[in-house]
Amino acid sequence: MLENINEKCAVVGIFGHKEASKLAYFSLHSLQHRGQEAAGISSSDGTKLHTIKDRGLVMRVFDEEKLATLSGNSAIGHTRYSTAGDDSILDAQPVFARYDLGEMSIVHNGNLTNAEEVRNKLIEKGAIFQTFMDTENLIHLIAKSSKDKLLDRIIDAVQRIEGAFSLVFLSRTKMFAMRDRHGFRPLSLGRLPNGGYIVASETCAFDLVGAEFIRDVEPGELLIFEEDKAPQSIKVYEPTPKHCIFEYVYFARPDSQVFGQSVYQTRKEMGKELARIAPVEADVVIPVPDGGVPSAIGYAQESGIPYEMGIMRNHYIGRTFIEPTQEMRDLKVKMKLSPMIDIIKGKRVVVIDDSIVRGTTSRRIIRMLKDAGATEVHMRVSSPPTTDPCFYGVDTPDKDKLIAANMTTDEICEYIEADSLAYLDEESLLRSVNSDMQEEKYCTACFTGKYIV
Numbered sequence: 253m254l255e256n257i258n259e260k261c262a263v264v265g266i267f268g269h270k271e272a273s274k275l276a277y278f279s280l281h282s283l284q285h286r287g288q289e290a291a292g293i294s295s296s297d298g299t300k301l302h303t304i305k306d307r308g309l310v311m312r313v314f315d316e317e318k319l320a321t322l323s324g325n326s327a328i329g330h331t332r333y334s335t336a337g338d339d340s341i342l343d344a345q346p347v348f349a350r351y352d353l354g355e356m357s358i359v360h361n362g363n364l365t366n367a368e369e370v371r372n373k374l375i376e377k378g379a380i381f382q383t384f385m386d387t388e389n390l391i392h393l394i395a396k397s398s399k400d401k402l403l404d405r406i407i408d409a410v411q412r413i414e415g416a417f418s419l420v421f422l423s424r425t426k427m428f429a430m431r432d433r434h435g436f437r438p439l440s441l442g443r444l445p446n447g448g449y450i451v452a453s454e455t456c457a458f459d460l461v462g463a464e465f466i467r468d469v470e471p472g473e474l475l476i477f478e479e480d481k482a483p484q485s486i487k488v489y490e491p492t493p494k495h496c497i498f499e500y501v502y503f504a505r506p507d508s509q510v511f512g513q514s515v516y517q518t519r520k521e522m523g524k525e526l527a528r529i530a531p532v533e534a535d536v537v538i539p540v541p542d543g544g545v546p547s548a549i550g551y552a553q554e555s556g557i558p559y560e561m562g563i564m565r566n567h568y569i570g571r572t573f574i575e576p577t578q579e580m581r582d583l584k585v586k587m588k589l590s591p592m593i594d595i596i597k598g599k600r601v602v603v604i605d606d607s608i609v610r611g612t613t614s615r616r617i618i619r620m621l622k623d624a625g626a627t628e629v630h631m632r633v634s635s636p637p638t639t640d641p642c643f644y645g646v647d648t649p650d651k652d653k654l655i656a657a658n659m660t661t662d663e664i665c666e667y668i669e670a671d672s673l674a675y676l677d678e679e680s681l682l683r684s685v686n687s688d689m690q691e692e693k694y695c696t697a698c699f700t701g702k703y704i705v
């Protein structure tokens with residue numbers, strides 16, 4: 253099996269700005285939540301591409317000296333998140349290659365569902381791969397295409413891949429941005445303050461560099477950036493939107509506009525819906541930080557129960573989810589979250605989190621709140637039970653590790669030792685995300701098992 257290396261990443265592209273690599277670097281900082289395992293930037297000075305990538309946080313990978321070597325008016329960047337696979341720097345992005353038309357670099361967010369099939373065919377024809385990344389397939393497809401121009405080769409290549417992809421390509425003189433036909437993963441286009449353009453996984457990157465949001469790259473659309481021209485658009489596929497609903501639930505930053513609406517407001521709405529469908533008598537509403545914060549605010553506003561910060565988060569510890577063993581995960585949860593005893597002692601607490609995946613976090617938190625003197629702990633989750641793994645770019649474990657795939661809500665409640673447990677249902681989630689109830693527009697496979705591709 254090909255490793256799912258391109259999960260949950262962030263991409264950025266800067267075109268037509270004399271400080272391109274610096275802007276890419278700043279953007280990557282604001283996209284760091286989408287991946288902390290590796291980071292990289294390729295820039296073009298018009299004659300040559302320059303690439304730096306390494307394991308670790310953006311802050312660790314780059315310094316002023318390194319950025320100075322990434323010269324040129326265009327740059328693309330990436331942060332990588334992965335659970336499995338080789339930790340080697342080879343698996344960091346951008347993926348760079350020299351080929352018959354020159355040089356190119358690619359960054360990718362998403363997961364290709366036919367990656368193994370494509371790779372096996374390429375290997376049969378003599379291709380040699382250096383990494384486990386499905387993104388490397390694209391390099392080969394482009395290099396082997398019989399078309400004369402890079403643009404046509406890119407179109408040729410993306411027509412052979414399936415699944416979820418938000419891609420940015422950089423050549424010596426051009427940049428290309430492409431989103432799969434379903435628009436699973438976000439990708440937005442903006443205008444830089446002193447000329448030039450930016451594309452990024454989330455609009456929080458635009459705010460940081462002072463860019464103005466223009467619009468989302470459409471599902472199935474390819475944008476071409478060339479010097480002194482407005483971006484050109486080609487419809488490679490008829491769009492059939494299936495945006496990832498989990499971007500709203502957990503993944504995107506609250507200050508981003510994703511798929512046309514505010515992540516923060518959407519999450520708050522989920523909390524309000526949750527208060528309507530699963531009320532409880534309690535003294536205080538507290539979030540599991542940071543994911544549960546906006547929905548806990550919504551729950552508190554709707555229920556009238558006071559909102560408090562009942563749990564402190566230590567921000568200097570990475571995400572607990574990525575640790576391979578249960579023992580390590582337990583330990584990391586303890587290190588990461590600690591109770592505010594003054595807020596909790598003697599109270600009936602409603603604790604809100606965005607999701608329960610394996611159940612480890614909730615079980616640990618509820619025990620912690622009870623140890624801190626809570627008289628009752630009611631768990632409320634601002635998404636439906638996570639019952640099915642994602643093949644389109646969000647990292648979820650196999651079905652046998654998903655607690656909701658293997659236990660009823662009552663059994664989970666007992667397992668996490670809560671006094672009560674309730675989830676948001678699918679209909680309420682869709683209502684919070686989209687008041688028109690256009691459920692057609694969203695992929696909800698992690699909650700429903702209804703896979704599109």
Ligand code: AMP
Nearest residue numbers: 543573606607608609610611612613647
């Ligand atoms: P668990 O302990 O496995 O039940 O994980 C639940 C916690 O992980 C919740 O607090 C979520 O905010 C968080 N979470 C949910 N999905 C993911 C994901 N794909 N990657 C990292 N963390 C996640």
